[in-house]
Amino acid sequence: MAAVLKPAVAQRPADASGRLRGFASTAREIDDSDLHVEGRLPDWLRGRLLLNGPALWSLPQGGYEHWFDGLAMFHRIEIGPGRVRYRSRFARSEDYTRSMAAGRPAFGAFDTRNPMGFFRRMLHLKNPPITDNPAVVMSHIGDRWVANTETPHLTSFDPDTLATMGRLRFDDGVQMQLMSAHGRTDERGDYWNVGIHLGPKCTYKLIRMRAGTRRREVIGSLEVRRAGYTHAFAMTPSHAVIWETALRAMPLSFLFTGRAYIRNFRWEPASGSRLHAISLDDGSVRSWDIAPMLGFHAIQAWNDGQDIVLEMPVFDDARVLEDLRLDALRQGQGPCVPRLLRYRMKPGRQTAEAEVFGSALELPQVHPQRDGRARASVTWGAGTDATRPALFDRTVRLDLESGEWREWCRGDAVQLEPLFVPRPGGTAEDDGVLLVPTLADGDTATQLGVIDARSMQCLALLQAPQVVPFGFHAAWAA
Numbered sequence: 189m190a191a192v193l194k195p196a197v198a199q200r201p202a203d204a205s206g207r208l209r210g211f212a213s214t215a216r217e218i219d220d221s222d223l224h225v226e227g228r229l230p231d232w233l234r235g236r237l238l239l240n241g242p243a244l245w246s247l248p249q250g251g252y253e254h255w256f257d258g259l260a261m262f263h264r265i266e267i268g269p270g271r272v273r274y275r276s277r278f279a280r281s282e283d284y285t286r287s288m289a290a291g292r293p294a295f296g297a298f299d300t301r302n303p304m305g306f307f308r309r310m311l312h313l314k315n316p317p318i319t320d321n322p323a324v325v326m327s328h329i330g331d332r333w334v335a336n337t338e339t340p341h342l343t344s345f346d347p348d349t350l351a352t353m354g355r356l357r358f359d360d361g362v363q364m365q366l367m368s369a370h371g372r373t374d375e376r377g378d379y380w381n382v383g384i385h386l387g388p389k390c391t392y393k394l395i396r397m398r399a400g401t402r403r404r405e406v407i408g409s410l411e412v413r414r415a416g417y418t419h420a421f422a423m424t425p426s427h428a429v430i431w432e433t434a435l436r437a438m439p440l441s442f443l444f445t446g447r448a449y450i451r452n453f454r455w456e457p458a459s460g461s462r463l464h465a466i467s468l469d470d471g472s473v474r475s476w477d478i479a480p481m482l483g484f485h486a487i488q489a490w491n492d493g494q495d496i497v498l499e500m501p502v503f504d505d506a507r508v509l510e511d512l513r514l515d516a517l518r519q520g521q522g523p524c525v526p527r528l529l530r531y532r533m534k535p536g537r538q539t540a541e542a543e544v545f546g547s548a549l550e551l552p553q554v555h556p557q558r559d560g561r562a563r564a565s566v567t568w569g570a571g572t573d574a575t576r577p578a579l580f581d582r583t584v585r586l587d588l589e590s591g592e593w594r595e596w597c598r599g600d601a602v603q604l605e606p607l608f609v610p611r612p613g614g615t616a617e618d619d620g621v622l623l624v625p626t627l628a629d630g631d632t633a634t635q636l637g638v639i640d641a642r643s644m645q646c647l648a649l650l651q652a653p654q655v656v657p658f659g660f661h662a663a664w665a666a
């Protein structure tokens with residue numbers, strides 16, 4: 189029998205309606221509630237879907253105004269034999285604890301100003317307090333699960349109970365103020381990520397933390413005048429690939445003003461963008477010029493002979509970050525639409541070749557056994573109408589070789605990142621299902637679509653016991 193815990197905060201009226209209730213601060217902590225299953229789940233599908241994301245934007249004395257900024261909640265949908273259960277817990281980060289006690293944001297966030305006064309900030313200049321709100325990505329380091337945002341803090345959590353286990357204390361002296369949200373775990377369980385140290389020049393640092401350790405080794409680094417906004421990076425078997433966006437960090441602003449995180453970057457198209465490939469063998473770096481761009485996620489990168497190829501959704505300016513503010517989203521306005529670009533980095537060339545091969549797909553992913561290891565021929569993502577700004581309203585399978593585009597569309601629904609779960613023992617790249625959180629205008633709660641990843645037919649819909657606030661990324665714990 190489902191046991192519903194008291195909400196961590198008083199429940200507030202929804203500040204959005206219909207499918208846009210995913211932007212409301214109404215989610216509660218729920219303890220193992222059964223999901224209603226409509227349709228038929230594959231017999232082999234057993235495991236835990238983990239979701240994290242912003243869930244609480246409104247606090248009694250203030251709040252957050254950007255989608256990315258809400259205080260994080262973990263969700264677990266456990267698919268077992270004959271039973272599917274849901275559980276949710278707020279992440280007890282330092283930010284959550286202090287913000288809940290204060291009744292207003294206690295830390296600066298993506299588009300939330302740092303509430304600390306000037307003199308307190310100067311006191312902490314060498315080691316400034318920055319948010320640890322783990323609302324964006326979940327990863328594992330060996331068997332330890334962590335979650336994080338775009339800062340270097342990694343928050344450990346239990347994938348069963350969703351209890352927060354505290355922040356990882358690193359056993360090293362590596363200096364960085366920013367870190368890509370998307371750490372990557374290799375086949376050995378080692379964790380890789382890219383951090384940025386701000387100074388008179390900015391330094392990108394490719395770090396690896398071996399499973400079972402808390403020591404970040406710097407595998408390679410490069411100095412640039414001003415680093416670009418960095419949400420993720422890509423890997424091939426031989427290189428890490430960083431895209432230096434034209435949304436460039438202003439280090440003095442980061443260090444000396446209380447501006448919101450993203451207000452410390454400036455769109456500088458005149459200085460273009462660059463791609464950097466760091467060798468995993470010796471840390472050496474090669475770079476290529478590209479047109480000014482902003483991008484969050486790679487679809488994939490791979491080695492094609494001596495060339496390195498990177499495929500990703502790309503925005504031509506930084507408007508998308510304004511588009512993702514809550515006032516616009518709650519009115520039903522959608523973000524601008526990315527184009528899909530394929531960059532080819534050739535040895536000895538100064539400029540990478542760029543080819544447009546599609547549009548209107550974000551939150552992409554490929555088969556986990558291909559990602560960073562071998563070229564994938566299929567990607568899945570959250571899609572929109574390519575002709576107008578819109579929030580994700582379809583789930584897409586895109587054949588990267590033929591360009592064939594298949595969709596699953598519920599109608600009148602927001603459809604978030606599709607997580608691909610491969611069928612155990614399957615050999616085909618698309619042998620598996622997609623797990624897709626959706627919310628339609630007429631739904632009473634979130635519906636998780638279970639979609640055949642090849643045919644894009646819906647196999648089952650699982651109804652959660654509440655509206656799961658819209659987040660970004662998911663993970664699968666078998």
Ligand SMILES: [Fe+2]
Pocket residue numbers: 324369370419420484485660661
């Ligand atoms: Fe992301």
